[in-house]
Amino acid sequence: MSPSGIQVELRHGPYTAVVAAVGATLRELRHGDRPLVVGFGADEIRPNHRGAVLAPWPNRIEDGTYTFDGEQRQLPLTEPARGNALHGLVTWVRWDVESQSDAEVSLVHRLVPFTGYPHPLDLRVHYALDDAGLHWTVTATNTGDGPAPYGTAPHPYLVAGEGRVDDWSLELPAAEYLAVTPDRLLPLAVEKVESAGFDFRTPRVLGDIFIDHAFTGLAADVEGVARVLVRAADGSGVVCSWVAAECPWVQIHTADRPGESGHRAGLAVEPMTCPPDAFNSGTDLIVLEPGQTHETTWTIAAL
Template sequence: MTTAVSGTPVVLRAHGYEAAIASVGASLRSLTHEGRDLVVPFAADEVRPYFRGATLAPWPNRVVDGAYVFGGEEYQLALTEPNRGHALHGLLGWADWSVVDGDEESVTLTAAVPAQAGYPWWVEVTTTYRLGPDGLTQTVRATNRSENPAPWGTGPHPYLVAGPGALDSWTFELPADTVLEVTPDRLAPVGLASVAVDAERFDFRAPRVIGAVEIDHAYTDLIRDADGRATVTLTDPSGTGVALSWDAGCGWVQIHTADRPEGPDHPANRAGLAVEPMTCAPDAFNDQAYDFATGLVVLAPGESHEVGWTISVR
């Protein structure tokens, strides 16, 4: 008996939605509503392209140089983004999570971050995908099983699809006042700035067409509704659309227009818009190095942390 390249396959169906989950990385492999893609999919027998749809833990985004100081100790992580020299998207992106519960509308998977060089804490992680009338909701819950406090962060990595048109033609709304400026070569954090610093590139507080701008930046100071949720929306010229909303546990969101270094000839180039709610800023493990609140979560021994987000049709 062979195993699918992307791991154990799970398909959920309800309320007009169909979600395919792959156990490797607890990844969202595809999501459709009435047959229309809401995310850029990949095949069950395909090695997941990059981190498309993966669950990121115990940190999202980057740890610059893979090096950080926590509790007065220095740590060095493996450099998993070699072209920029960083540790990228945590330690569970390529782990084969275990499916522990589920039905037609939901599935729960678990994995453990084992204590190791560079991250000497044992953290149990559980994620649940659930379909409802409002779309696909994912929650991630982490529990520190170590004797010492552990740094923690998480987030998803979907590439949203508004409709049949090109990304450049989609209308984008992003309720964020502040962008994290980064170095152009390595995307290392520099500091916070108003989105008005380069409004054409960064300011989407009022819905407008994306056009040719290239973005690979984190945003914060999110504008939320009465329930504390922030929502990003994308609309195709045909009138179809998609939204991603998240709760107060995610104070940041990374936006990436999926520009590939190979250029327009690459099939994944600008194929979707990466919208990644994050509990913390890029390089939050180096929290003490920044003059702004990174949102780093510190899990006390035995403590748990839970956060969630929802993708829905528009």
């Protein structure tokens, strides 16, 4: 069996996708012959969190510790070099394929409670291709008898076209960003994007800029949808869109990994329901009551 588990191929018109069961991962997404995300081979162990679903929290929790409902809890330090708990609990578990068709697949995972996160959750990820692109939906239901802290995000690395991140332009409708500590990438304060050269509300070429930050203050259209657009020099590109009220934060990362094949090969665009370390700050943290369900969707499409 593939190290990334069962592989499900989806097709609709010019769009094709491959979803892998480990991490409910988007392993490939193409429009015709053009990749829209940085993929990886079926016989590879997934590099880092490329294409995975992040839940029940996205990004980092400082020291893996937090207090909820009057109890202090300790999570595994899954980013040991920085001493953080990173990207939730389901990126390296096998999800079960619940249903599939030519253009859609649903995967499910029942999260087992443990001392660090004593909350059983039923998680479902649904991928669907149509003329508008790939719709990626995450649903969580609290099946326990007490409230549960929760957040989620996807982790795709978008590919605009030929070249690498340096060659592409970014349009990011964010007025603010979260400044972080340089060593552990933990939150300091929300600041205006102009203060760090992170103003991409008017599209411009990324060049050699380094970004690994969460952005907020998102502008949306009349339907409440926020869009991040990445374009190559020839005009080709890719867009990630979502309802801004559902995910008021988006992590952008220029994939700086010197010496690795994925170095600046794609731009991570991760719409998040909450910012880093929300289990401690409480900022935009979702609290699922017993029996409550939360659902959010992102869409990736070719330009």
